[in-house]
Amino acid sequence: MATIRDVAKLAGVGVGTVSRVLSGKGSVSSKTLLKVNHAMEVLSFKPNIAARSLVSKKINTIGIWGTETSGEINRNTLRKIESELKPFDVHLIFSDGELNSKQNPSAARDSFDSLINKGCDGIIIWGSDLPAREILQIENEFSDITLLNNRVELIDDKCFYFDHYQAGYVCGQYLIDKGHRDIACITGWFKVYDGNQRHQGFMNAMNDNHVDIPEELIFEGDYTFKKGYEGALDLLKQDKPFTALFCGNDQSAMSAIAAITGKGLDVPNDISVMGYDDMNIATYTSPPLTTVRIPFNRMAVAATRRLLNGCYDLDLKVDCDFPVELIERKSVINL
Amino acid sequence: MATIRDVAKLAGVGVGTVSRVLSGKGSVSSKTLLKVNHAMEVLSFKPNIAARSLVSKKINTIGIWGTETSGEINRNTLRKIESELKPFDVHLIFSDGELNSKQNPSAARDSFDSLINKGCDGIIIWGSDLPAREILQIENEFSDITLLNNRVELIDDKCFYFDHYQAGYVCGQYLIDKGHRDIACITGWFKVYDGNQRHQGFMNAMNDNHVDIPEELIFEGDYTFKKGYEGALDLLKQDKPFTALFCGNDQSAMSAIAAITGKGLDVPNDISVMGYDDMNIATYTSPPLTTVRIPFNRMAVAATRRLLNGCYDLDLKVDCDFPVELIERKSVINL
DNA sequence: GTCTAAAATGGAACCGGTTCCAATGATATT
DNA sequence: AATATCATTGGAACCGGTTCCATTTTAGAC
Numbered sequence: 224m225a226t227i228r229d230v231a232k233l234a235g236v237g238v239g240t241v242s243r244v245l246s247g248k249g250s251v252s253s254k255t256l257l258k259v260n261h262a263m264e265v266l267s268f269k270p271n272i273a274a275r276s277l278v279s280k281k282i283n284t285i286g287i288w289g290t291e292t293s294g295e296i297n298r299n300t301l302r303k304i305e306s307e308l309k310p311f312d313v314h315l316i317f318s319d320g321e322l323n324s325k326q327n328p329s330a331a332r333d334s335f336d337s338l339i340n341k342g343c344d345g346i347i348i349w350g351s352d353l354p355a356r357e358i359l360q361i362e363n364e365f366s367d368i369t370l371l372n373n374r375v376e377l378i379d380d381k382c383f384y385f386d387h388y389q390a391g392y393v394c395g396q397y398l399i400d401k402g403h404r405d406i407a408c409i410t411g412w413f414k415v416y417d418g419n420q421r422h423q424g425f426m427n428a429m430n431d432n433h434v435d436i437p438e439e440l441i442f443e444g445d446y447t448f449k450k451g452y453e454g455a456l457d458l459l460k461q462d463k464p465f466t467a468l469f470c471g472n473d474q475s476a477m478s479a480i481a482a483i484t485g486k487g488l489d490v491p492n493d494i495s496v497m498g499y500d501d502m503n504i505a506t507y508t509s510p511p512l513t514t515v516r517i518p519f520n521r522m523a524v525a526a527t528r529r530l531l532n533g534c535y536d537l538d539l540k541v542d543c544d545f546p547v548e549l550i551e552r553k554s555v556i557n558l
Numbered sequence: 559m560a561t562i563r564d565v566a567k568l569a570g571v572g573v574g575t576v577s578r579v580l581s582g583k584g585s586v587s588s589k590t591l592l593k594v595n596h597a598m599e600v601l602s603f604k605p606n607i608a609a610r611s612l613v614s615k616k617i618n619t620i621g622i623w624g625t626e627t628s629g630e631i632n633r634n635t636l637r638k639i640e641s642e643l644k645p646f647d648v649h650l651i652f653s654d655g656e657l658n659s660k661q662n663p664s665a666a667r668d669s670f671d672s673l674i675n676k677g678c679d680g681i682i683i684w685g686s687d688l689p690a691r692e693i694l695q696i697e698n699e700f701s702d703i704t705l706l707n708n709r710v711e712l713i714d715d716k717c718f719y720f721d722h723y724q725a726g727y728v729c730g731q732y733l734i735d736k737g738h739r740d741i742a743c744i745t746g747w748f749k750v751y752d753g754n755q756r757h758q759g760f761m762n763a764m765n766d767n768h769v770d771i772p773e774e775l776i777f778e779g780d781y782t783f784k785k786g787y788e789g790a791l792d793l794l795k796q797d798k799p800f801t802a803l804f805c806g807n808d809q810s811a812m813s814a815i816a817a818i819t820g821k822g823l824d825v826p827n828d829i830s831v832m833g834y835d836d837m838n839i840a841t842y843t844s845p846p847l848t849t850v851r852i853p854f855n856r857m858a859v860a861a862t863r864r865l866l867n868g869c870y871d872l873d874l875k876v877d878c879d880f881p882v883e884l885i886e887r888k889s890v891i892n893l
Numbered sequence: 894g895t896c897t898a899a900a901a902t903g904g905a906a907c908c909g910g911t912t913c914c915a916a917t918g919a920t921a922t923t
Numbered sequence: 924a925a926t927a928t929c930a931t932t933g934g935a936a937c938c939g940g941t942t943c944c945a946t947t948t949t950a951g952a953c
Contacts, residue, residue, distance in 0.1 A: 231933090236932075236933080237932060237933035237934055238933080238934070239932070239933060239934065240931085240932060240933075243931095243932090249931085249932095250929095250930055250931060250932095251930095251931075251932090252930080252931065252932090255931080255932085274938090276938095277937095277938050277939065277940085278937080278938050279938095280938085
């Protein structure tokens, strides 16, 4: 591998000049520019990233951490984040919480520390798997973080979250507007910020419309296919008929539909089912899923830009408008 | 940030000694060890990755490239790869082909080069988006690569692929064993190694059993929900009734089922549908999907270990046994 | 107590960039 | 022609680790 000194020698200039050509900063005469570029070409010179990082104290890499880095929606969002980073030649590394964080908080912290040890310039923390206390501590000793889909007071400017309360409310109101009064739900994960919020929003919509949901018709899920399936079976076993089912996400809605159909009932004619997320597949389920679209991509872009601004002293525009959008398909009928 | 010299000074030793403690190589007396560890603790010393890389010529990062880094199955596999890397403190960076490679081959190559420029120690190329010629050239000037789910002669030892031909054959034979003779298919992407292979395997099973599939009942898909849906509608429009439908992957199978159901037909009673991949959701569709499980995780582990061995001079065991497994659920009936 | 081999240690040199300053050269001004 | 100003340039010093070698210390053998 050719070094900057090899280039300098071949071009008959000093290393400083080569460095100036490389960075485009400082002035270089057009004659020298030509010589240097030619020498770089001949030697097929590639600057050594490590040497550069050693001086600049930047490794041009940001990390992303959190259980929510799985699943289809999230994968799309990761891609979006990558494309935001690409113009600045910044790369993304993952450290995936999901495998361990739910069961094992110290492993979660370990996988987080592996990002810090790697020396990432900044970290996006996705979701609410780390307790606020710990996040604040991290923010303290390692300031360049942003939170995605989580909210921690005191560092609100670094948090990019969606109003899941309102979205939950919209879902509840929608089912009621459609004439449903006997309603069940398979919730998300209560321990998690957004699961909690959306359930509260939904329940408040019920309250405001004087609709009462009996305890037995609330099944605590965890967003997985498995729990959606089991949840639906459980709800059907209760002695409380219902005409609509609100699910914490599309995955559980889809598997709930499978369970309901498996029992010989029809969706939506016997039971309407509403999802939450709007995955790609939601258009192609049977029936196509009525759901709510969360602007994860917009949120992710905002979080990423905020982080880039912080890490690399940039001034990118950060758009913080995250509208809810209800997507009507065929899984909910008018009673 | 404390440096190794700060630690040395505080501990009253030379920098060489601190380095020896850090690496665990070379001999250090237990007394000195204690002093140094204490000093590192006090200063909360963290070695600078860039400085280390500058000397070692390793950045402890490997890249992964390819359109197939999307989707659910693949996300699981990525996770598996990460967990293989973690013990060696190696990180994974992505450069995602999908956004551009299908339409725009030069952008594909660009995103690949961004991995090389980053200075990855090695690269996993997933899928067959780059032409063999280009892969060979890359292998030549940047030797540490492995191929996942693709095969290129001349570097067969670096290729980890599955026998999609045989798996396709198994699928075909299975439908025939179940008594089906009027069979349609929505294929995968022919341009891609595995899509091609599996279709040929399937067709040869047909041939060997003297079953003829008319041209009109072969729809060329591309693995997406969209094409699965459209494909099923297209096949139903033809004037050729069929009792079974073989799909190139689970995604198209799922959306094909939605399309068939939408037309008032029943799966599996009117038409049996067979998938390929065994995604998580396949258990929870209605009906649950009969499909074939591809041992992507095993393949990925093998490819990763092979790469680690090459990059870091390790000697990990590479297991190259990739068995097919047919998963019988409810979407195919005995005629 | 002496000698020898092995263990332990300090520190200079190095990895390959960037930065900064002093020196040189070119152009404009009077 | 002399001087001021500014563009251009070379190269030493530096970033923070690792490596290697010369030197010192220790342990073991007699």
